[in-house]
Amino acid sequence: MLPSGHRMRRRDEFTLAVRRGRRAGRPTVVVHLLRRDDAAEEDPLVGFIVARNVGNAVVRNSVRRRLRHLVRAHLDRLSRGSLLVVRANPAAGTARHDELAADLESALDRLLRPASKGRK
Template identity: 85%
Template sequence: MPPLAGFIVSRAVGNAVVRNVVRRRLRHLVRGHLDRIPEGSLLVVRANPAAGSAGHDELAADLESALGRLLRPASKGRK
C-alpha cells in the first residue's frame, strides 16, 4: 500500500482562497517526497498560520526540514 498524505489547513492560515492555495502548494510539494516515505505510512501535514504568507520556496524548505527530521534514524539515547 503506498503512503498516504493528508493536510490540515485551519482558518488561522487565512481566508478560503489562501487556505486552498496553501493546500495545493503543500500537496504538490509532498507528492515529490512520497517515494522517501515507507510503504503503508500515513503522513499528516498541518499548516501553521505563517504558511498563508509564506512563499513556495519557504514552504518547500520547511517541508524538507520536517521530513528530514521525521525520516532520520532514531538515536539510541543521549551521550
C-alpha cells in the same frame, strides 16, 4: 498534483497519525508521520490540515495546493503503509513557495532519519 491513491480521506487515519505518529515542527508546517508495519502492502497516505487561522478560503486552498505539489516529490521517501499528515501553521498563508518547501523538507528529514539511541 498528488496521486489520488495517496490521498488520506478517513478521519480515523488522520487521528491515528496525529496522536500516535512522530512529529516535527517548523515555522510554517508541522508534520506527523506514523509508520505502520501492519499495512506494509499499501501505498503511503498523505493528508493535509489547513485551519481557518491560516487565512480565508482562497488562501487556505492555495496553501493546500502548494503543499500537495511539494509532498508529491517526497512520496518515494515514505515507507509503504505509512501515514503522513501535514498541518499548516498560520505563517504558511503568507510564506513564499521556497520557504514552504524548505520547512517541509526539513521536517521530513527530521522524521525520516533513524532515531538516535542517546536520548531516553
